[in-house]
Amino acid sequence: MRRHRGLWLYAAFSLAILWVCGHEMLTAYAQLVLMFIGINIILSSSLNLINGYMGEFSCGHAGFMAVGAYVSSILNVWLFTSHKVFGPPVLSPSSAVYLFPLTLLAGACAAALAGLLVAFPSFRTRGDYLAIITLAVNYIVKSSVENIQAIGGARGFMGMRKVIEEMEAVWRIPWIMLWILVFTGLTVWVLHRFVSSSYGKGIVAIRDDEIAAEIMGVDTRRMKLAAFMLSSGMAGLAGGLFAHILGYINPGTFTIMKSTEVMVMVYLGGMGSLSGSVLSAVLFTLILEVLRPLQVIKWVVIPLLLILLMLWRPEGIMGDRELTDVFPRLRRWFSADKGDVHGAP
Amino acid sequence: MALLEIRRLTHFFGGLRAVADFNLRLEGGELLGLIGPNGAGKTTVFNLVCGFYKPTEGDIFFLDKDIAGLRPHAVTAMGIARTFQNIRLWNTLSVFDNLCIAQHFRLGYGLGDVVLRTGRFVTRERHVRRTAEELLEIMGLRHYAQERPGNLPYGMQRRLEIARALATQPKLLLLDEPAAGMNPGEIDQLVETIRWIRESFTLTIWLIEHHMRVVMSVCERVQVLDFGQTIADGPPEAIKQDPRVIQAYLGSEELSHA
Structure with missing residues (x-):
């Protein structure tokens, strides 16, 4: 009980949110913003693994998000609804309640496999050259989707709303909010465990000195594979969840603009700080919403804020520290933090 | 069985022959020094042994297993570490x-x-x-x-x-110029450390060094490399007297008199 205080706290928080949403005490708009916050947390913390902890420069995160979004959407529509291309539902529509997380994970796996497109080149190139490869992968994914007419091509793909409706017909729960809460928590939890283990710190060693890492016994190729697949898989997860919020996706969403947005969150929060990525995802999403009345001018104000941030605090909000470093008292709540294996009685 | 056996190791960087026909038989427990003027190919030999370069020619056997061409982390896993x-x-x-x-x-x-x-x-x-x-x-x-x-x-x-x-x-420890940039006090400490870790970890140590004081006081055997070729191999006292070594370090007799 004591050891998992952070986990219980998060569970309580999630239940509270679900209860509030279930009783319609939050406007649909506020719920939407909350869901986007969750998705942005997944995106920024998973990209931080590559850009922050491993020190590579990936600018194609939206590409992996697209893979996850399309694969899980197509699976869900094909399995649980009747669609003009895929025909009648393969399984009983009500089984979506149980199978939804599995189709999401299938999307994540597909995205992780797409991550290999970057992981293999990363054995030989790094830095700017690898950045260009990530950019290329982003374009490859987007253009591929645009050219597959069966899934709507550039017009986009829809029908996921029906899947959620089927789920809500079984139990009236805000399903998509539930799964966003679960997977956001899971992502941060997995990443936290990864980067605080000696195993995961191998990727920090790669960032600091790749040659020394390889010579001192770190299998750099295996670690790069693990990092890229984990990161892109999580982006795929975020994509799958994103697709089911509005029930409509189109390739235009997953462009380099989206990747840039995620990168901005990573740099805003601090490279190599997980809590920084979480904080900045919350902050960035809220700023976007607060500045919505400015309309187009928003895209002048936000970059301006970024320029100011880079001038005054180039290391981001948190630098490479965690919240528990800044406020040590928080360790009481998150005792599964760094060093607990060592300190456990 | 030798701990490390290197046969006819040769390595080219493009057209430049960095290491030529290097041979070595290192028994367990030895403390071997590798010296030579700058650019003689000492570090290249280390890089070849630890798997950072794949040799152009030749074999490297560690505990009778061929390790030439293994990736560095795998070589480390076999028991070779370096600084x-x-x-x-x-x-x-x-x-x-x-x-x-x-x-x-x-x-x-x-x-x-x-x-x-x-x-x-x-x-x-x-x-x-x-x-x-x-x-x-x-x-x-x-x-x-x-x-x-x-x-x-x-x-x-x-x-x-x-x-x-x-x-x-590790079973074999490669030290690449451990005394570089150290002051005399630190060097004394280093010599102590090297002797001590060798005893307490039962290690075989192979070191590259420029500081003759370190080489002469810790090494039992010294090998001298010049332009990628081994020009001398023997106990430190003999190496000190070897005319080819003196020539490699100080230039030819005529030049040093001029």
């Missing part, structure tokens, strides 16, 4: 973490264990940390455990590099 001429520590990680990560290849758990925090993860991680702590203790680095390596005094950084190499539990 670097220009210190290469992981500077954003703590001193303690530097020692933990050097045990990466024998962590014995994978991603799944990390995420689920299995029993295997907990015991293995505890073991890794204990090994790191022991090394901190015996290498006198305890005080710096949570410090970043870059903040340590120079001599301590060199010590940490040796500690990191020891963390891989």
Whole structure:
């Protein structure tokens, strides 16, 4: 009980949110913003693994998000609804309640496999050259989707709303909010465990000195594979969840603009700080919403804020520290933090 | 069985022959020095042995297994560790973490264990940390455990590099100019450390060094390299007198008289 205080706290928080949403005490708009916050947390913390902890420069995160979004959407529509291309539902529509997380994970796996497109080149190139490869992968994914007419091509793909409706017909729960809460928590939890283990710190060693890492016994190729697949898989997860919020996706969403947005969150929060990525995802999403009345001018104000941030605090909000470093008292709540294996009685 | 046996090792960088026909038989427990003028190919030999370069020609046998062409982490896993001429520590990680990560290849758990925090993860991680702590203790680095390596005094950084190499539990330790940039006091300490770790870890040590004081006081056998070729091999006293060695270091007789 004591050891998992952070986990219980998060569970309580999630239940509270679900209860509030279930009783319609939050406007649909506020719920939407909350869901986007969750998705942005997944995106920024998973990209931080590559850009922050491993020190590579990936600018194609939206590409992996697209893979996850399309694969899980197509699976869900094909399995649980009747669609003009895929025909009648393969399984009983009500089984979506149980199978939804599995189709999401299938999307994540597909995205992780797409991550290999970057992981293999990363054995030989790094830095700017690898950045260009990530950019290329982003374009490859987007253009591929645009050219597959069966899934709507550039017009986009829809029908996921029906899947959620089927789920809500079984139990009236805000399903998509539930799964966003679960997977956001899971992502941060997995990443936290990864980067605080000696195993995961191998990727920090790669960032600091790749040659020394390889010579001192770190299998750099295996670690790069693990990092890229984990990161892109999580982006795929975020994509799958994103697709089911509005029930409509189109390739235009997953462009380099989206990747840039995620990168901005990573740099805003601090490279190599997980809590920084979480904080900045919350902050960035809220700023976007607060500045919505400015309309187009928003895209002048936000970059301006970024320029100011880079001038005054180039290391981001948190630098490479965690919240528990800044406020040590928080360790009481998150005792599964760094060093607990060592300190456990 | 020799610990390390190198036969006809040759390496080219483009058209430049960096190492030519290098042979070595290293028995367990030896303390061998490798010296030679700048650019003689000493570090290249080390890079070939630890797998950083794949030799153009020749064989490298470690405990009778051919290791030429293995990737560096696999060579380390077999029991060869090294330090670097220009210190290469992981500077954003703590001193303690530097020692933990050097045990990466024998962590014995994978991603799944990390995420689920299995029993295997907990015991293995505890073991890794204990090994790191022991090394901190015996290498006198305890005080710096949570410090970043870059903040340590120079001599301590060199010590940490040796500690990191020891963390891989090697049978053969390669030291690439361990005394480079050290003051006389630090050099004395280093000589002590080298002797001491060799005894207490039953290591075979092969070192590249320019400081003759270090070479003469710790090495039992010295090999001299010039333009990639071995020009002398023998006990330090004999090497000191060898005319070819003197010539390689000081230039030819005529030149040095001129």
